[in-house]
Amino acid sequence: MTSEVVRRELVAALGEAAVMTAPGLALDDLHDESLHRHAVEPLAVVRPSSTAEVASVARIAARHGVALVPRGSGTGLSGAAEPVPGGIVVCFDAMKRILRLDPADQVAVVQPGLTLRELGDALAGTGLRYPVYPGEMSGSIGGNVNTNAGGMRAVRHGVTRHHVLGLELVLADATVLRCGGAVMKSSSGYDVTQLVIGSEGTLALVTEVTLKLAPVLTSCATMLVPFENLASVCQVVPRLIATGLSPSITEYVDAPTLRALAAASSLELGVAPQVAERAAAYLIVLLETRTDGQMDADLASASALLEEAGALDVYVLGEHAASQLIEARERLFWVSRDEGVRDIIDVVVPRSAVPSLLDASREISRRYGTRIGGCGHVGDGNVHLSVFVDDDERRQSIVRELLRLGLAVGGQISGEHGIGRDKQDYYLEMTDPALLTLQGRLKDAFDPEGRMNPFRRFTPRGGDA
Numbered sequence: 507m508t509s510e511v512v513r514r515e516l517v518a519a520l521g522e523a524a525v526m527t528a529p530g531l532a533l534d535d536l537h538d539e540s541l542h543r544h545a546v547e548p549l550a551v552v553r554p555s556s557t558a559e560v561a562s563v564a565r566i567a568a569r570h571g572v573a574l575v576p577r578g579s580g581t582g583l584s585g586a587a588e589p590v591p592g593g594i595v596v597c598f599d600a601m602k603r604i605l606r607l608d609p610a611d612q613v614a615v616v617q618p619g620l621t622l623r624e625l626g627d628a629l630a631g632t633g634l635r636y637p638v639y640p641g642e643m644s645g646s647i648g649g650n651v652n653t654n655a656g657g658m659r660a661v662r663h664g665v666t667r668h669h670v671l672g673l674e675l676v677l678a679d680a681t682v683l684r685c686g687g688a689v690m691k692s693s694s695g696y697d698v699t700q701l702v703i704g705s706e707g708t709l710a711l712v713t714e715v716t717l718k719l720a721p722v723l724t725s726c727a728t729m730l731v732p733f734e735n736l737a738s739v740c741q742v743v744p745r746l747i748a749t750g751l752s753p754s755i756t757e758y759v760d761a762p763t764l765r766a767l768a769a770a771s772s773l774e775l776g777v778a779p780q781v782a783e784r785a786a787a788y789l790i791v792l793l794e795t796r797t798d799g800q801m802d803a804d805l806a807s808a809s810a811l812l813e814e815a816g817a818l819d820v821y822v823l824g825e826h827a828a829s830q831l832i833e834a835r836e837r838l839f840w841v842s843r844d845e846g847v848r849d850i851i852d853v854v855v856p857r858s859a860v861p862s863l864l865d866a867s868r869e870i871s872r873r874y875g876t877r878i879g880g881c882g883h884v885g886d887g888n889v890h891l892s893v894f895v896d897d898d899e900r901r902q903s904i905v906r907e908l909l910r911l912g913l914a915v916g917g918q919i920s921g922e923h924g925i926g927r928d929k930q931d932y933y934l935e936m937t938d939p940a941l942l943t944l945q946g947r948l949k950d951a952f953d954p955e956g957r958m959n960p961f962r963r964f965t966p967r968g969g970d971a
């Protein structure tokens with residue numbers, strides 16, 4: 507009966523077309539791209555079209571003690587947008603307007619359902635861009651904010667939190683508030699904007715985002731650089747960054763992964779067969795600057811350094827091959843999924859610790875007799891390791907070992923995909939209980955009834971933090 511009352515109230519607030527109830531909900535609204543999906547049917551999926559409507563949904567949920575699960579485009583990789591039984595999924599894809607675009611202040615104020623692609627299209631020709639590039643262009647700004655999405659250009663441009671100046675929020679009790687704003691700095695009390703960024707929909711519903719934009723750099727060059735071993739790739743990147751050339755992308759891809767990518771995307775990269783035979787790993791470098799003259803000088807410096815560091819060759823790709831390669835790299839998730847990947851770890855470690863992490867992952871791979879491979883944002887120390895093991899227990903032991911190794915060298919469990927449902931148990935096992943307790947108190951302050959995306963727990967597990 508309660509569910510019928512909730513449905514009627516939601517329809518009265520949003521209109522019939524914006525409210526879907528079980529049974530018969532669209533499957534696409536009920537999962538993200540986690541490799542560990544659970545079939546869960548919520549009470550309803552709603553599509554509000556304004557902040558006022560979001561607040562109405564929150565009010566109805568509060569009145570009936572119902573959980574709220576925000577959802578952007580569902581491209582998240584950690585199960586953080588999965589519904590909960592009896593809950594309401596709040597989809598933001600009907601809220602995608604650009605509310606303000608200001609070239610002088612270099613800001614865009616947008617609704618959370620706007621996708622990265624739509625923002626990019628709207629900025630074309632303005633001389634400005636949103637420089638964060640978390641690859642999957644159908645991801646929404648609200649989702650990016652709530653996962654603190656990173657991606658390939660973080661090495662130069664930072665991650666989502668470095669480009670969000672302010673937010674409008676709807677809390678679980680339907681309070682609407684604003685934090686931050688279109689200002690370049692602020693020392694005005696606790697920074698709630700930054701607290702909500704990366705909170706995976708567990709603190710508030712984000713209904714508006716003020717983004718910091720950056721000027722477009724028109725002169726670009728992409729290098730593909732084969733090396734005989736992965737260690738050389740990892741060692742050269744800190745040196746490249748230390749030159750001050752500010753590469754916008756420094757990605758490593760191991761040779762089997764690049765071969766899989768080239769085959770899946772029909773890439774023509776022009777790597778000589780005798781070089782490809784010797785190459786164990788590739789570095790992809792994107793340089794961006796203002797003028798072609800400066801680019802020639804930067805390319806010469808970078809090439810000299812890479813060759814001196816043992817590169818088998820340095821290929822400067824043509825525009826078409828370069829964009830194909832970057833797009834293919836972004837599709838790697840789908841290629842790995844088709845190949846049967848069961849887990850993708852996105853542990854982040856200090857840049858200098860990447861070689862020891864990769865050595866250790868090779869040792870684990872030998873010990874378990876399985877393939878652990880992949881790619882990563884090597885300049886950020888953010889390694890994406892793909893684990894191809896069907897047996898759940900063995901897979902979890904491998905993941906646990908890899909995460910512990912990352913933490914042991916000063917890293918964090920997730921660099922950009924978030925904890926979500928998938929990594930919750932590892933997070934509880936491996937996080938300082940005092941930090942968990944503080945996070946639990948923060949959660950209580952925002953959401954005392956624990957109804958906002960209630961997957962997140964704060965009780966330590968395993969006792970070996």
Ligand SMILES: Cc1cc2nc3c(=O)[nH]c(=O)nc-3n(C[C@H](O)[C@H](O)[C@H](O)COP(=O)(O)OP(=O)(O)OC[C@H]3O[C@@H](n4cnc5c(N)ncnc54)[C@H](O)[C@@H]3O)c2cc1C
Pocket residue numbers: 538539575576577578579580581582583586587598618639640641642644645646647648649650651652653654655656657658705706707708710711712713836837838839840922923959
């Ligand atoms: C092929 C592929 C490549 C990818 N590459 C990268 C990459 O390079 N770097 C990277 O960081 N990520 C990457 N991702 C992951 C994904 O694109 C990001 O996590 C993205 O930020 C998710 O956005 P979304 O709109 O799909 O969010 P969703 O998956 O819908 O939701 C993500 C989280 O945000 C919350 N949320 C969404 N909207 C709101 C809102 N308005 N208010 C409050 N909470 C909200 C959800 O509850 C959930 O916790 C990739 C994914 C794919 C499929």
